[in-house]
Structure formats: C-alpha cells, structure tokens
Amino acid sequence: MNTKEYIASGILENFLLNNCSTQERQEVECLSKIYPDIKRELISLEIALEKLAQSQGKSPPSKVWEAIVNKIDAEETNSEVSEAEPVLKVVHTDNIETPKPRKANRGTMIWRVAASIAIAATSSMVFSYYQTNNQLKVDYAKEQAMVLQLEQNLQKVLVDVESQNRIITTMASPETQRVVLNGVETKDPNSAAFVVYNPLTREVYLNQGTLPANPQNTQYQLWALKDGQPIDLGVFDIADANSFIAMKGVDGAQAFAITLEERGGKPTPNLEQLFVIGELG
Amino acid sequence: MTDQDIQQFQAGDKAAIKKLYDDYSGALYNTALKIVNDSDMAQDVLQDAFMKIWRSRTTYDAQKGRIFTWMMRIVHNTALDLLGRKDVRHEIQMDDNTVYTNESVVDGNVAIDASDLRNQVIRLKPEHQQVIDVVYFLGHTHEEAAEKLKIPLGTLKTRVRLALRDLKQLFETSK
Numbered sequence: 422m423n424t425k426e427y428i429a430s431g432i433l434e435n436f437l438l439n440n441c442s443t444q445e446r447q448e449v450e451c452l453s454k455i456y457p458d459i460k461r462e463l464i465s466l467e468i469a470l471e472k473l474a475q476s477q478g479k480s481p482p483s484k485v486w487e488a489i490v491n492k493i494d495a496e497e498t499n500s501e502v503s504e505a506e507p508v509l510k511v512v513h514t515d516n517i518e519t520p521k522p523r524k525a526n527r528g529t530m531i532w533r534v535a536a537s538i539a540i541a542a543t544s545s546m547v548f549s550y551y552q553t554n555n556q557l558k559v560d561y562a563k564e565q566a567m568v569l570q571l572e573q574n575l576q577k578v579l580v581d582v583e584s585q586n587r588i589i590t591t592m593a594s595p596e597t598q599r600v601v602l603n604g605v606e607t608k609d610p611n612s613a614a615f616v617v618y619n620p621l622t623r624e625v626y627l628n629q630g631t632l633p634a635n636p637q638n639t640q641y642q643l644w645a646l647k648d649g650q651p652i653d654l655g656v657f658d659i660a661d662a663n664s665f666i667a668m669k670g671v672d673g674a675q676a677f678a679i680t681l682e683e684r685g686g687k688p689t690p691n692l693e694q695l696f697v698i699g700e701l702g
Numbered sequence: 703m704t705d706q707d708i709q710q711f712q713a714g715d716k717a718a719i720k721k722l723y724d725d726y727s728g729a730l731y732n733t734a735l736k737i738v739n740d741s742d743m744a745q746d747v748l749q750d751a752f753m754k755i756w757r758s759r760t761t762y763d764a765q766k767g768r769i770f771t772w773m774m775r776i777v778h779n780t781a782l783d784l785l786g787r788k789d790v791r792h793e794i795q796m797d798d799n800t801v802y803t804n805e806s807v808v809d810g811n812v813a814i815d816a817s818d819l820r821n822q823v824i825r826l827k828p829e830h831q832q833v834i835d836v837v838y839f840l841g842h843t844h845e846e847a848a849e850k851l852k853i854p855l856g857t858l859k860t861r862v863r864l865a866l867r868d869l870k871q872l873f874e875t876s877k
Contacts, residue, residue, distance in 0.1 A: 431859070434866050437771070438837045440844050450766060464768075469870040470838055471729075471770045473826075478728025479735065485745050486723055489752045493716065 427452070428462045437466055530599065534615075534628070535592060538585050538664060588626050588665045591619050600677055602630075602699035609633065614697050616643075616677045623670030625654055625677075632696060634659040635681060641696070642686040645674035656686040676700040708769055712759045719756055726770055727752075730777050736839045737781040744781075751780040778841040826872065830865035837862055 435441040436449040453460040591597055597619045604612035614630035627643055635641055635658055643654040654668040654677075678698040680690045703725050711718035727748065734744040734751070754776050762772050826834075836847040848858040 431863050434863060435844075437767075438844075438862070439775070439841065440837065454765070465870055465874070466866060467768050467771055469866065469873050470834075471768060472873050473834065473869060474729035474733065474770070474774070474839070475726075477732050478730075479732045480728050481731040481745060481748055485731075485749050486720075486727070488749050489723070489756075490716070490720075492749075492753055493719075493756055 422452075422456070424456050424458050428459060433459070433463050433466060437463070437470065534665075535589055538589060584667060585664070587624075588617070588667070591622065591624050591626065592617055594619060596621050598701050600699045600701055602677055602679060602697035604697050605695055608696045612697060614679055616699070617665065618674060618677070618701070620672055620674070623672050625668040625670060625674075626665040627654075627657065627668050628665050629657070629659050629663065630697075632659055632679065638684055639681050640684050640686060641679050642682045642690065643668050644678045644680065644690050645671040646676040646678060647671070647673050648675075651678070651690050653686065653688065656682070656684075674701065703769070705764070708762075708764065712762060714759065719752075719759075722755070722769070722773075723752065726773060729770070730773060733774060733777050733839050734781050736835060737778070737841075738785060743784060747777065747781045747784055750784070751777045754780060826865075826869065829861060830868060833858060833861045834865050834869070 432441065432445060432449060436446060441449070449459075449463070453463050592599075597617060600616045600618060602614040602616060604610045612631045612633065614632050615628040617626040617628075618624070625643075625645070629641075632641065640656040640658055642656045644651040645654055646652070652671055652674070654671060657666060657668075660666075676699060678690070679696050680692070681694040681696060682691060703721065707718050707721055711722055730751065731744060731748050734747040735741065738744050738747060751773070755773055758776075762769060766772075832851065833847065836842050836850060837844065842850065844859055844862070845855060847862075848855040851858065853861075
C-alpha cells in the first residue's frame with residue numbers, strides 16, 4: 422500500500438487526537454504494526470505533542486503527590502486494591518429472585534439462565550493439546566495414552582454439550598413452564614430452586630438455585646405433585662457448578678417440591694424435610 | 703522514562719510511579735487546568751487521575767502508544783467526570799507560553815532541559831497553539847472545536863494538520 426499517501430491523508434493525526442471511529446482506530450493500530458514508516462510517523466507525532474505538553478507544564482503543589490502516595494499506601498494496607506486486570510466471571514444463576522409478579526421476570530430470567538448455560542458449556546469445552554515434534558519422537562507411548570484420555574474427555578464434553586443444547590431448546594419452546602420453588606417458612610424462606618418443565622415432552626430440568634449444601638449422608642430429592650400425589654423425579658447433591666440437570670420425566674405435574682432425604686432417596690417424601698416448593702402458573 | 707521504568711510501574715513499583723509523576727505531572731496538571739480552569743479542581747483531577755493510573759497500571763499497552771498519551775486520556779476522562787460531563791470547558795486564552803517548571807523532560811534515555819523547549823514553543827503560531835489547545839489539551843472533536851472557535855470545519859482541520867506538521871518539524875530540527 423502507498424504508505425506516503427496514507428500518512429498524508431491525516432488519519433494519523435485524527436487517531437492521536439481521538440477524532441476517529443473505532444474502525445479507523447483499529448485500522449491505524451493494525452497498519453502501524455505492519456508498516457514501519459507509518460509507525461515511525463505516528464510515534465514522531467505523538468512525541469511532538471508530548472513535548473509540547475511537557476514544555477507548557479505547570480508544577481502542581483507538593484500536597485497533591487503526598488495525597489496520592491498516602492492513598493496508594495492506604496489501599497495496599499487495607500487490601501482494598503481493586504484489581505486492574507478485568508476478570509472474566511462466569512455468570513451464575515444463584516441470584517434467582519422470587520418473582521413478584523412472576524410473569525414480569527420470566528422475560529429476562531430465561532435469557533440470563535440460557536446465557537449462563539452457554540458460558541458453562543463453553544468453558545467446559547476449553548482444553549488444548551500441547552505437542553512438539555521432539556516430544557512426540559521421544560515419548561510416543563506417553564502421548565498415545567494422553568490422546569486416549571483426551572478422547573474420552575472429549576466424548577464426555579460432547580455429551581454434556583448435547584444435553585445442555587437440549588436444555589436450551591426446551592427452554593426456548595413455548596409450552597415450557599418455568600417454575601420457581603420458594604423456600605418454606607420452617608427452612609429458609611429466602612432460598613429458592615428453579616425448574617424448567619415441558620409437559621409435552623415430559624422433560625424436567627432442575628437448577629439448584631440457592632439451596633444450601635446437603636450433608637454427606639443425605640441427598641435432595643425432587644418431587645412432582647399431581648392430583649395430590651408426590652412423584653419421585655430423582656435425587657441430587659448440591660454441585661459446585663451451577664447448571665441445569667436433567668431429572669426424571671413426568672406429565673401433568675401441577676407443582677414441584679424438594680425434600681432432604683437420606684442418600685438414595687425414598688419412595689415417598691419426608692414432609693418435615695421439605696425445603697422448597699412451587700406451583701405451576 | 704525508560705521501558706524498564708514503565709515495566710516496573712506496571713509491576714506495581716511505587717518508586718516507578720513516583721518517576722512517572724515527576725516526569726509528567728506538570729504536563730498533566732496543565733492539561734487539567736485548561737479543562738477545568740480552577741486550580742483546586744485541577745489538583746483534584748490530578749490526584750484522582752493518578753489513582754486511576756495506578757489502579758489500571760496493568761491495562762496500559764505499549765503497543766498502542768506512548769504512556770503519556772494513555773495518561774492524558776485518563777486525565778481527560780477524570781476532568782470531564784468532575785465537571786459532571788457538562789461541556790464546561792472554558793474559553794481558550796491565547797496561551798502566553800509561560801512555563802512554571804524547570805523539570806527535565808525525559809525523551810527515551812535522553813533528558814532534555816525544559817527551558818530549551820520553552821524557547822521553541824514560543825515559535826508556534828498563536829492560531830496553531832489555539833487549535834492544539836482545543837483538540838489536544840481539551841480533547842474536543844474536530845466538529846466541537848470548529849464550533850467553539852467559530853471557524854468552518856474545513857479550516858479547522860487544515861489548521862490542525864498544519865499545526866501538527868509545524869510542531870513536528872520544530873522538535874525535529876531542535877535535535
């Protein structure tokens with residue numbers, strides 16, 4: 422490209438004076454990496470402006486620096502230093518609100534939950550192969566074993582992704598009901614769990630929400646309530662990763678409830694250990 | 703201000719930020735003064751800006767430009783925040799180019815006495831100084847600058863380009 426023309430076009434000045442679009446900005450950044458004379462021109466303009474600013478500088482009073490250094494020290498002492506590096510946070514669904522009215526929250530809830538599933542699914546897919554030719558030559562057998570292990574992991578991940586995809590599809594379909602199970606008075610009224618239920622396909626997906634961790638010798642059990650009768654939908658533990666898990670299927674459910682049972686669950690619920698319950702809308 | 707100084711600054715070395723302050727606070731304070739036109743407020747701007755500079759030290763990317771440019775942006779944003787984002791930037795006086803500092807200006811490893819720069823800057827045409835004040839120190843867009851100075855946009859753009867070209871030549875011939 423004709424770098425002289427590019428330089429003469431004035432876009433570099435605009436770039437330095439923050440007077441260009443994001444696209445132009447990226448273009449300049451990119452081109453200056455590729456073409457040394459563009460980079461040189463940019464730097465000499467930048468330096469010229471900097472020297473101008475320096476030459477017109479006015480000394481601030483010394484108390485300003487004293488204030489700054491005190492603040493820096495204070496922040497370090499209190500360990501309140503706010504991290505400069507942006508931290509990628511996985512969005513959790515543990516801030517399920519008790520909807521009042523429920524319908525108003527359905528709209529945003531579904532997308533927040535779907536987004537957190539997508540992020541969880543993506544992050545569980547990240548792994549990489551490290552290979553060098555030399556290493557392969559030297560340690561081929563070891564590599565083979567590793568590859569086998571990775572293939573098994575991949576299978577598992579694909580299955581997870583498959584099931585997460587199913588959950589997302591279910592959530593998006595119009596007949597799917599989203600049920601919040603609220604904490605009962607005798608346990609923790611502020612806790613909640615969340616069920617996604619498709620009565621046509623009989624699929625039931627559960628999110629543990631803010632249920633407290635269950636002691637080792639116990640498990641939570643999910644029940645569907647139909648015509649006054651409880652139906653077992655399976656047991657689960659509180660997991661570290663907050664995602665949706667598939668439970669047993671049911672049709673015609675009118676409500677869902679979770680009790681705390683001994684490990685393995687029971688055929689009928691222990692109502693004294695009822696934690697959360699919610700009806701279909 | 704060497705590359706090593708900058709790396710140490712980014713690593714959290716307090717002596718390094720002191721060096722940054724020593725080298726650049728004059729220029730940054732002057733910028734703040736031009737925007738807020740009040741010395742108490744400008745001191746607040748400088749203090750807040752340096753705290754932001756410190757806290758976001760790892761985000762500076764040397765590939766994208768000089769550290770001074772990065773700091774200037776932070777000062778701009780801080781000043782505008784303190785002004786409540788209102789466009790209260792003040793009328794630009796034709797700067798009399800009086801410099802109140804004798805601090806050495808460091809260019810790479812070569813320290814340049816600021817008094818040399820003082821003499822050179824006086825040779826900048828007043829109308830060039832004016833447009834650079836508006837678009838660089840105050841950070842206006844070209845459109846805003848043209849409006850403020852009550853000149854056509856095309857005139858302003860030409861003036862900016864000429865000003866920068868002259869400025870560049872000024873410092874190049876001095877070496």
